[in-house]
Amino acid sequence: MHQFLVDQDSIQRAYLRHxxxxxxxxxxxxxxxxxxxxxxxxxxxAALNTAESVQEYDVTPIHDRSFYVYIRESAQGFASRLRALLTxxxxxxxxxxxxxxxxxxLFEVAGEQDALQSLVAxxxxxxxxxxxxxxxYDAYRESQVTALTDRQEEVLDVAREHGYYEIPRQTSVREIADELGCSKSTAANHLRKTxxxxxxLYEDRSAKK
Incomplete structure:
Protein backbone atom coordinates (compact mmCIF):
# COMPACT_ATOMS: atom_id res chain seq x y z
CA MET A 1 0.00 0.00 0.00
CA HIS A 2 2.93 2.31 0.60
CA GLN A 3 4.15 1.58 -2.92
CA PHE A 4 0.65 2.48 -4.11
CA LEU A 5 1.16 6.00 -2.71
CA VAL A 6 4.42 6.30 -4.61
CA ASP A 7 2.97 5.13 -7.93
CA GLN A 8 -0.11 7.36 -8.24
CA ASP A 9 -1.12 11.01 -7.82
CA SER A 10 -4.70 11.13 -6.49
CA ILE A 11 -3.98 9.97 -2.94
CA GLN A 12 -1.41 12.37 -1.53
CA ARG A 13 -0.68 11.03 1.94
CA ALA A 14 -1.67 8.39 4.48
CA TYR A 15 -1.55 8.80 8.24
CA LEU A 16 -1.43 5.85 10.62
CA ARG A 17 -3.47 7.42 13.42
CA HIS A 18 -3.86 4.51 15.88
CA ALA A 46 -8.94 -1.83 -5.07
CA ALA A 47 -5.26 -1.94 -4.12
CA LEU A 48 -6.21 -2.72 -0.52
CA ASN A 49 -8.27 -5.68 -1.72
CA THR A 50 -5.18 -7.19 -3.34
CA ALA A 51 -3.09 -7.02 -0.13
CA GLU A 52 -2.82 -10.64 1.04
CA SER A 53 -2.33 -9.77 4.72
CA VAL A 54 -5.54 -7.68 4.99
CA GLN A 55 -8.31 -9.74 6.59
CA GLU A 56 -11.02 -7.08 6.64
CA TYR A 57 -11.47 -3.32 6.53
CA ASP A 58 -14.13 -0.68 6.98
CA VAL A 59 -14.25 2.79 5.41
CA THR A 60 -15.60 5.95 7.04
CA PRO A 61 -15.86 9.15 4.92
CA ILE A 62 -14.72 12.41 6.50
CA HIS A 63 -15.14 14.96 3.68
CA ASP A 64 -14.24 15.25 0.02
CA ARG A 65 -10.52 15.33 0.81
CA SER A 66 -10.02 12.36 3.15
CA PHE A 67 -11.48 9.22 4.68
CA TYR A 68 -10.66 6.76 7.47
CA VAL A 69 -9.87 3.09 6.94
CA TYR A 70 -10.05 0.65 9.85
CA ILE A 71 -7.97 -2.43 8.94
CA ARG A 72 -7.46 -5.83 10.52
CA GLU A 73 -4.30 -7.36 9.15
CA SER A 74 -2.62 -10.69 9.83
CA ALA A 75 0.57 -10.31 11.85
CA GLN A 76 3.02 -11.32 9.14
CA GLY A 77 5.61 -9.74 6.89
CA PHE A 78 5.83 -5.98 7.24
CA ALA A 79 3.07 -5.90 9.86
CA SER A 80 5.06 -8.17 12.15
CA ARG A 81 8.20 -6.08 11.64
CA LEU A 82 6.25 -2.92 12.43
CA ARG A 83 4.94 -4.60 15.59
CA ALA A 84 8.50 -5.41 16.66
CA LEU A 85 9.68 -1.89 15.85
CA LEU A 86 6.94 -0.19 17.87
CA THR A 87 6.78 -2.57 20.85
CA LEU A 106 7.76 10.18 9.01
CA PHE A 107 7.04 10.08 12.72
CA GLU A 108 8.03 11.50 16.10
CA VAL A 109 9.32 9.60 19.11
CA ALA A 110 9.53 10.57 22.77
CA GLY A 111 12.11 9.05 25.10
CA GLU A 112 15.78 8.92 25.98
CA GLN A 113 18.40 9.64 23.32
CA ASP A 114 20.24 6.38 24.11
CA ALA A 115 17.08 4.40 23.30
CA LEU A 116 16.73 6.25 20.00
CA GLN A 117 20.34 5.52 19.08
CA SER A 118 19.82 1.84 19.93
CA LEU A 119 16.69 1.67 17.77
CA VAL A 120 18.46 3.23 14.80
CA ALA A 121 21.50 0.96 15.23
CA TYR A 137 8.81 17.19 23.75
CA ASP A 138 6.01 19.73 23.44
CA ALA A 139 2.51 18.35 22.87
CA TYR A 140 1.30 21.75 21.62
CA ARG A 141 3.98 22.19 18.97
CA GLU A 142 2.94 21.36 15.45
CA SER A 143 4.04 17.84 14.60
CA GLN A 144 7.06 17.37 12.35
CA VAL A 145 4.81 15.07 10.34
CA THR A 146 2.88 18.09 9.06
CA ALA A 147 6.01 19.91 7.91
CA LEU A 148 6.92 20.19 4.26
CA THR A 149 9.67 18.04 2.79
CA ASP A 150 12.84 19.76 1.56
CA ARG A 151 11.71 19.39 -2.05
CA GLN A 152 8.27 20.81 -1.29
CA GLU A 153 9.85 23.81 0.47
CA GLU A 154 12.04 24.35 -2.59
CA VAL A 155 9.03 24.25 -4.91
CA LEU A 156 7.08 26.63 -2.67
CA ASP A 157 10.01 29.06 -2.47
CA VAL A 158 10.39 29.13 -6.27
CA ALA A 159 6.65 29.60 -6.76
CA ARG A 160 6.52 32.49 -4.28
CA GLU A 161 9.68 34.17 -5.59
CA HIS A 162 8.33 34.16 -9.14
CA GLY A 163 4.89 35.44 -8.19
CA TYR A 164 2.86 32.26 -8.69
CA TYR A 165 0.55 33.25 -5.82
CA GLU A 166 0.28 36.91 -6.76
CA ILE A 167 -2.94 38.36 -8.20
CA PRO A 168 -2.70 38.43 -11.14
CA ARG A 169 -0.35 35.43 -11.33
CA GLN A 170 3.14 36.42 -12.47
CA THR A 171 4.46 33.01 -13.58
CA SER A 172 3.30 29.63 -14.87
CA VAL A 173 3.81 26.03 -13.83
CA ARG A 174 6.00 25.60 -16.92
CA GLU A 175 8.32 28.39 -15.79
CA ILE A 176 8.48 26.92 -12.28
CA ALA A 177 9.34 23.54 -13.79
CA ASP A 178 12.13 25.11 -15.87
CA GLU A 179 13.56 26.77 -12.76
CA LEU A 180 13.46 23.47 -10.85
CA GLY A 181 14.82 21.45 -13.76
CA CYS A 182 11.87 19.06 -13.95
CA SER A 183 8.86 18.38 -16.16
CA LYS A 184 5.71 20.48 -16.03
CA SER A 185 3.68 17.54 -14.70
CA THR A 186 6.22 16.92 -11.91
CA ALA A 187 6.17 20.59 -10.88
CA ALA A 188 2.36 20.61 -10.92
CA ASN A 189 2.31 17.46 -8.78
CA HIS A 190 4.72 19.00 -6.25
CA LEU A 191 2.60 22.16 -6.07
CA ARG A 192 -0.61 20.18 -5.48
CA LYS A 193 0.95 18.10 -2.71
CA THR A 194 2.56 21.15 -1.09
CA LEU A 201 -1.97 22.10 8.61
CA TYR A 202 -4.56 24.89 8.57
CA GLU A 203 -7.34 22.39 9.24
CA ASP A 204 -5.39 20.87 12.16
CA ARG A 205 -4.86 24.31 13.68
CA SER A 206 -8.51 25.25 13.20
CA ALA A 207 -9.62 22.03 14.94
CA LYS A 208 -7.57 22.97 18.03
CA LYS A 209 -9.30 26.34 18.49
Missing part, protein backbone atom coordinates in the same frame (compact mmCIF):
# COMPACT_ATOMS: atom_id res chain seq x y z
CA UNK A 19 -2.86 0.87 16.20
CA UNK A 20 -3.45 -2.15 18.44
CA UNK A 21 -0.90 -4.96 18.67
CA UNK A 22 -2.39 -6.79 21.66
CA UNK A 23 -3.56 -9.83 19.66
CA UNK A 24 -0.65 -12.05 18.48
CA UNK A 25 -2.60 -13.22 15.42
CA UNK A 26 -3.44 -9.89 13.85
CA UNK A 27 -2.91 -6.14 14.00
CA UNK A 28 -5.63 -3.50 13.86
CA UNK A 29 -4.90 -0.03 12.54
CA UNK A 30 -6.77 3.17 11.80
CA UNK A 31 -5.49 5.17 8.83
CA UNK A 32 -6.53 8.51 7.44
CA UNK A 33 -6.18 8.67 3.67
CA UNK A 34 -6.02 12.15 2.16
CA UNK A 35 -6.03 13.56 -1.34
CA UNK A 36 -8.43 13.69 -4.26
CA UNK A 37 -10.97 11.28 -2.80
CA UNK A 38 -13.31 11.39 -5.78
CA UNK A 39 -10.56 10.15 -8.11
CA UNK A 40 -8.46 8.08 -5.73
CA UNK A 41 -10.76 6.34 -3.22
CA UNK A 42 -11.87 3.44 -5.41
CA UNK A 43 -8.32 2.95 -6.70
CA UNK A 44 -6.99 2.87 -3.14
CA UNK A 45 -9.59 0.32 -2.00
CA UNK A 88 10.35 -3.74 21.46
CA UNK A 89 11.59 -0.35 22.63
CA UNK A 90 11.30 2.04 25.57
CA UNK A 91 10.55 4.84 23.14
CA UNK A 92 7.03 6.19 22.69
CA UNK A 93 5.89 6.59 19.10
CA UNK A 94 3.82 9.79 18.83
CA UNK A 95 0.96 9.37 16.34
CA UNK A 96 0.47 9.87 13.52
CA UNK A 97 2.97 7.98 11.39
CA UNK A 98 2.92 9.44 7.89
CA UNK A 99 3.53 7.31 4.83
CA UNK A 100 5.11 9.62 2.26
CA UNK A 101 4.86 9.59 -1.50
CA UNK A 102 8.61 9.06 -1.90
CA UNK A 103 8.67 5.79 0.05
CA UNK A 104 9.50 7.36 3.40
CA UNK A 105 7.81 7.09 6.80
CA UNK A 122 19.33 -2.19 15.17
CA UNK A 123 17.29 -1.37 12.08
CA UNK A 124 17.78 -3.61 9.01
CA UNK A 125 20.58 -2.53 6.67
CA UNK A 126 18.19 -1.79 3.79
CA UNK A 127 16.50 0.98 5.82
CA UNK A 128 18.05 4.43 6.02
CA UNK A 129 17.21 6.88 8.81
CA UNK A 130 17.28 10.65 9.00
CA UNK A 131 16.75 12.38 12.36
CA UNK A 132 15.26 15.77 11.56
CA UNK A 133 15.26 17.31 15.03
CA UNK A 134 16.11 16.58 18.66
CA UNK A 135 14.34 18.70 21.28
CA UNK A 136 12.25 18.64 24.43
CA UNK A 195 -0.73 23.04 -1.11
CA UNK A 196 -2.56 19.98 0.26
CA UNK A 197 -0.11 19.80 3.18
CA UNK A 198 -0.58 23.48 3.99
CA UNK A 199 -4.37 23.07 3.88
CA UNK A 200 -4.11 20.06 6.21
Missing amino acids: WNFSNPEYITTLLQIAGNVEEGRDEYL DTDLLIVPPIEYGTHGEM NLPDHLSVSVNRLSE EARLVA
Whole structure:
Protein backbone atom coordinates (compact mmCIF):
# COMPACT_ATOMS: atom_id res chain seq x y z
CA MET A 1 0.00 0.00 0.00
CA HIS A 2 2.93 2.31 0.60
CA GLN A 3 4.15 1.58 -2.92
CA PHE A 4 0.65 2.48 -4.11
CA LEU A 5 1.16 6.00 -2.71
CA VAL A 6 4.42 6.30 -4.61
CA ASP A 7 2.97 5.13 -7.93
CA GLN A 8 -0.11 7.36 -8.24
CA ASP A 9 -1.12 11.01 -7.82
CA SER A 10 -4.70 11.13 -6.49
CA ILE A 11 -3.98 9.97 -2.94
CA GLN A 12 -1.41 12.37 -1.53
CA ARG A 13 -0.68 11.03 1.94
CA ALA A 14 -1.67 8.39 4.48
CA TYR A 15 -1.55 8.80 8.24
CA LEU A 16 -1.43 5.85 10.62
CA ARG A 17 -3.47 7.42 13.42
CA HIS A 18 -3.86 4.51 15.88
CA TRP A 19 -2.86 0.87 16.20
CA ASN A 20 -3.45 -2.15 18.44
CA PHE A 21 -0.90 -4.96 18.67
CA SER A 22 -2.39 -6.79 21.66
CA ASN A 23 -3.56 -9.83 19.66
CA PRO A 24 -0.65 -12.05 18.48
CA GLU A 25 -2.60 -13.22 15.42
CA TYR A 26 -3.44 -9.89 13.85
CA ILE A 27 -2.91 -6.14 14.00
CA THR A 28 -5.63 -3.50 13.86
CA THR A 29 -4.90 -0.03 12.54
CA LEU A 30 -6.77 3.17 11.80
CA LEU A 31 -5.49 5.17 8.83
CA GLN A 32 -6.53 8.51 7.44
CA ILE A 33 -6.18 8.67 3.67
CA ALA A 34 -6.02 12.15 2.16
CA GLY A 35 -6.03 13.56 -1.34
CA ASN A 36 -8.43 13.69 -4.26
CA VAL A 37 -10.97 11.28 -2.80
CA GLU A 38 -13.31 11.39 -5.78
CA GLU A 39 -10.56 10.15 -8.11
CA GLY A 40 -8.46 8.08 -5.73
CA ARG A 41 -10.76 6.34 -3.22
CA ASP A 42 -11.87 3.44 -5.41
CA GLU A 43 -8.32 2.95 -6.70
CA TYR A 44 -6.99 2.87 -3.14
CA LEU A 45 -9.59 0.32 -2.00
CA ALA A 46 -8.94 -1.83 -5.07
CA ALA A 47 -5.26 -1.94 -4.12
CA LEU A 48 -6.21 -2.72 -0.52
CA ASN A 49 -8.27 -5.68 -1.72
CA THR A 50 -5.18 -7.19 -3.34
CA ALA A 51 -3.09 -7.02 -0.13
CA GLU A 52 -2.82 -10.64 1.04
CA SER A 53 -2.33 -9.77 4.72
CA VAL A 54 -5.54 -7.68 4.99
CA GLN A 55 -8.31 -9.74 6.59
CA GLU A 56 -11.02 -7.08 6.64
CA TYR A 57 -11.47 -3.32 6.53
CA ASP A 58 -14.13 -0.68 6.98
CA VAL A 59 -14.25 2.79 5.41
CA THR A 60 -15.60 5.95 7.04
CA PRO A 61 -15.86 9.15 4.92
CA ILE A 62 -14.72 12.41 6.50
CA HIS A 63 -15.14 14.96 3.68
CA ASP A 64 -14.24 15.25 0.02
CA ARG A 65 -10.52 15.33 0.81
CA SER A 66 -10.02 12.36 3.15
CA PHE A 67 -11.48 9.22 4.68
CA TYR A 68 -10.66 6.76 7.47
CA VAL A 69 -9.87 3.09 6.94
CA TYR A 70 -10.05 0.65 9.85
CA ILE A 71 -7.97 -2.43 8.94
CA ARG A 72 -7.46 -5.83 10.52
CA GLU A 73 -4.30 -7.36 9.15
CA SER A 74 -2.62 -10.69 9.83
CA ALA A 75 0.57 -10.31 11.85
CA GLN A 76 3.02 -11.32 9.14
CA GLY A 77 5.61 -9.74 6.89
CA PHE A 78 5.83 -5.98 7.24
CA ALA A 79 3.07 -5.90 9.86
CA SER A 80 5.06 -8.17 12.15
CA ARG A 81 8.20 -6.08 11.64
CA LEU A 82 6.25 -2.92 12.43
CA ARG A 83 4.94 -4.60 15.59
CA ALA A 84 8.50 -5.41 16.66
CA LEU A 85 9.68 -1.89 15.85
CA LEU A 86 6.94 -0.19 17.87
CA THR A 87 6.78 -2.57 20.85
CA ASP A 88 10.35 -3.74 21.46
CA THR A 89 11.59 -0.35 22.63
CA ASP A 90 11.30 2.04 25.57
CA LEU A 91 10.55 4.84 23.14
CA LEU A 92 7.03 6.19 22.69
CA ILE A 93 5.89 6.59 19.10
CA VAL A 94 3.82 9.79 18.83
CA PRO A 95 0.96 9.37 16.34
CA PRO A 96 0.47 9.87 13.52
CA ILE A 97 2.97 7.98 11.39
CA GLU A 98 2.92 9.44 7.89
CA TYR A 99 3.53 7.31 4.83
CA GLY A 100 5.11 9.62 2.26
CA THR A 101 4.86 9.59 -1.50
CA HIS A 102 8.61 9.06 -1.90
CA GLY A 103 8.67 5.79 0.05
CA GLU A 104 9.50 7.36 3.40
CA MET A 105 7.81 7.09 6.80
CA LEU A 106 7.76 10.18 9.01
CA PHE A 107 7.04 10.08 12.72
CA GLU A 108 8.03 11.50 16.10
CA VAL A 109 9.32 9.60 19.11
CA ALA A 110 9.53 10.57 22.77
CA GLY A 111 12.11 9.05 25.10
CA GLU A 112 15.78 8.92 25.98
CA GLN A 113 18.40 9.64 23.32
CA ASP A 114 20.24 6.38 24.11
CA ALA A 115 17.08 4.40 23.30
CA LEU A 116 16.73 6.25 20.00
CA GLN A 117 20.34 5.52 19.08
CA SER A 118 19.82 1.84 19.93
CA LEU A 119 16.69 1.67 17.77
CA VAL A 120 18.46 3.23 14.80
CA ALA A 121 21.50 0.96 15.23
CA ASN A 122 19.33 -2.19 15.17
CA LEU A 123 17.29 -1.37 12.08
CA PRO A 124 17.78 -3.61 9.01
CA ASP A 125 20.58 -2.53 6.67
CA HIS A 126 18.19 -1.79 3.79
CA LEU A 127 16.50 0.98 5.82
CA SER A 128 18.05 4.43 6.02
CA VAL A 129 17.21 6.88 8.81
CA SER A 130 17.28 10.65 9.00
CA VAL A 131 16.75 12.38 12.36
CA ASN A 132 15.26 15.77 11.56
CA ARG A 133 15.26 17.31 15.03
CA LEU A 134 16.11 16.58 18.66
CA SER A 135 14.34 18.70 21.28
CA GLU A 136 12.25 18.64 24.43
CA TYR A 137 8.81 17.19 23.75
CA ASP A 138 6.01 19.73 23.44
CA ALA A 139 2.51 18.35 22.87
CA TYR A 140 1.30 21.75 21.62
CA ARG A 141 3.98 22.19 18.97
CA GLU A 142 2.94 21.36 15.45
CA SER A 143 4.04 17.84 14.60
CA GLN A 144 7.06 17.37 12.35
CA VAL A 145 4.81 15.07 10.34
CA THR A 146 2.88 18.09 9.06
CA ALA A 147 6.01 19.91 7.91
CA LEU A 148 6.92 20.19 4.26
CA THR A 149 9.67 18.04 2.79
CA ASP A 150 12.84 19.76 1.56
CA ARG A 151 11.71 19.39 -2.05
CA GLN A 152 8.27 20.81 -1.29
CA GLU A 153 9.85 23.81 0.47
CA GLU A 154 12.04 24.35 -2.59
CA VAL A 155 9.03 24.25 -4.91
CA LEU A 156 7.08 26.63 -2.67
CA ASP A 157 10.01 29.06 -2.47
CA VAL A 158 10.39 29.13 -6.27
CA ALA A 159 6.65 29.60 -6.76
CA ARG A 160 6.52 32.49 -4.28
CA GLU A 161 9.68 34.17 -5.59
CA HIS A 162 8.33 34.16 -9.14
CA GLY A 163 4.89 35.44 -8.19
CA TYR A 164 2.86 32.26 -8.69
CA TYR A 165 0.55 33.25 -5.82
CA GLU A 166 0.28 36.91 -6.76
CA ILE A 167 -2.94 38.36 -8.20
CA PRO A 168 -2.70 38.43 -11.14
CA ARG A 169 -0.35 35.43 -11.33
CA GLN A 170 3.14 36.42 -12.47
CA THR A 171 4.46 33.01 -13.58
CA SER A 172 3.30 29.63 -14.87
CA VAL A 173 3.81 26.03 -13.83
CA ARG A 174 6.00 25.60 -16.92
CA GLU A 175 8.32 28.39 -15.79
CA ILE A 176 8.48 26.92 -12.28
CA ALA A 177 9.34 23.54 -13.79
CA ASP A 178 12.13 25.11 -15.87
CA GLU A 179 13.56 26.77 -12.76
CA LEU A 180 13.46 23.47 -10.85
CA GLY A 181 14.82 21.45 -13.76
CA CYS A 182 11.87 19.06 -13.95
CA SER A 183 8.86 18.38 -16.16
CA LYS A 184 5.71 20.48 -16.03
CA SER A 185 3.68 17.54 -14.70
CA THR A 186 6.22 16.92 -11.91
CA ALA A 187 6.17 20.59 -10.88
CA ALA A 188 2.36 20.61 -10.92
CA ASN A 189 2.31 17.46 -8.78
CA HIS A 190 4.72 19.00 -6.25
CA LEU A 191 2.60 22.16 -6.07
CA ARG A 192 -0.61 20.18 -5.48
CA LYS A 193 0.95 18.10 -2.71
CA THR A 194 2.56 21.15 -1.09
CA GLU A 195 -0.73 23.04 -1.11
CA ALA A 196 -2.56 19.98 0.26
CA ARG A 197 -0.11 19.80 3.18
CA LEU A 198 -0.58 23.48 3.99
CA VAL A 199 -4.37 23.07 3.88
CA ALA A 200 -4.11 20.06 6.21
CA LEU A 201 -1.97 22.10 8.61
CA TYR A 202 -4.56 24.89 8.57
CA GLU A 203 -7.34 22.39 9.24
CA ASP A 204 -5.39 20.87 12.16
CA ARG A 205 -4.86 24.31 13.68
CA SER A 206 -8.51 25.25 13.20
CA ALA A 207 -9.62 22.03 14.94
CA LYS A 208 -7.57 22.97 18.03
CA LYS A 209 -9.30 26.34 18.49
